Amino acid sequence: MNKTYVVNLLILTFFALSLQGQDVHFSSINANDMYLNPAKTAFTNTDFKVETAYRNQWQTVSTNGYNTTLLTGEARLLSSKKYRHSLGIGLGFVSDVAGTLNFGQRQIFVNLSYNKQIEKRNNHFISIGVQLSNNYWSYDPTNADFGQQQSDWEGILLSNLSYNDVALGLHWQIEPADFQAVSAGVAVFHLTQPGLTFMDELNIGDLRLKPRYYGYANYLFSTSEVSKVQLSASTSVQNDNYEILLGGEYIIDLSNTIFDQNNIGAGVYYRSNDAIILTLKYQYNNINVGLAYDVNISGLSQVSNTYGGLEIYLSYGFNRFSYNKKIRTIPCPTF
Numbered sequence: 001m002n003k004t005y006v007v008n009l010l011i012l013t014f015f016a017l018s019l020q021g022q023d024v025h026f027s028s029i030n031a032n033d034m035y036l037n038p039a040k041t042a043f044t045n046t047d048f049k050v051e052t053a054y055r056n057q058w059q060t061v062s063t064n065g066y067n068t069t070l071l072t073g074e075a076r077l078l079s080s081k082k083y084r085h086s087l088g089i090g091l092g093f094v095s096d097v098a099g100t101l102n103f104g105q106r107q108i109f110v111n112l113s114y115n116k117q118i119e120k121r122n123n124h125f126i127s128i129g130v131q132l133s134n135n136y137w138s139y140d141p142t143n144a145d146f147g148q149q150q151s152d153w154e155g156i157l158l159s160n161l162s163y164n165d166v167a168l169g170l171h172w173q174i175e176p177a178d179f180q181a182v183s184a185g186v187a188v189f190h191l192t193q194p195g196l197t198f199m200d201e202l203n204i205g206d207l208r209l210k211p212r213y214y215g216y217a218n219y220l221f222s223t224s225e226v227s228k229v230q231l232s233a234s235t236s237v238q239n240d241n242y243e244i245l246l247g248g249e250y251i252i253d254l255s256n257t258i259f260d261q262n263n264i265g266a267g268v269y270y271r272s273n274d275a276i277i278l279t280l281k282y283q284y285n286n287i288n289v290g291l292a293y294d295v296n297i298s299g300l301s302q303v304s305n306t307y308g309g310l311e312i313y314l315s316y317g318f319n320r321f322s323y324n325k326k327i328r329t330i331p332c333p334t335f
Helices: 003-021 147-153 322-328
Strands: 048-057 066-080 085-098 103-119 124-138 160-174 180-189 212-224 227-238 241-253 262-271 275-284 287-296 307-318
Touching: 066 103, 227 262, 241 275
Parallel strands: none
Antiparallel strands: 048 066, 048 307, 066 085, 085 103, 103 124, 124 160, 160 180, 180 212, 212 227, 227 241, 241 262, 262 275, 275 287, 287 307
């Protein structure tokens, strides 16, 4: 095995590992709840919720760019009026594929959560959750060109890998005063620290996906009878890599009665050393639709022409029994 061959193997392996270390992330910090934190599974005002999101990124930098799709469904089970708690279960699928090699991951995950109302007067809640997932990474070897070393790669470089993983989460929420709400949460992913390599024979050390720690906080308050502001912050840390997201949204209430939820909101966020994010969302009762656009401000902006990523999401919630809605409802402000 010649030196150039070994070096190329190492470069490709570490390149693949660096991509795998970048978990799928979304710019809509207050959407895709059960993917971002398993503790928020079924933490909604309805018995059931389905949600989908799509993100397209780096089209001007890489052929085909990054294309991310998320589908989730969740349900609240065993709600108890006496003990004011409930169980939540959710099922999700995410696909994140990029480039001419269609390199990326596909993940199926199941979430379980336990939600408990600590104090009724202030809508004080706490929730814990666990996520079990199966992850499949692959690329299309028919589009790969290794030049004169093509035959050397055959039989050694695998075209796919898979592993099982576990994540845990905690969510807390309270309404300390009228027209105010505070929430915060933490989650840790990759507790199994799976080994990641596309090499079948070459021993290149302990390449493992290290745990990723995710935390967030939100503060919602009214500015008038028909408007409110939501401030949000989140951080994600994995190995020596970190990401901070800060920003807020201004929300206008369009409801005609106290029984309706009809509002529109617009916001601006900053993701550290990466992008300015513009958001727009609309809610009508249990239907939510949102849009986010990343304006790239990193060193890659000269290549991307500041174009980053476009993201859209849609969710719909519904109840099992309308007569029992008050018993089942977890009063959740717009986060």
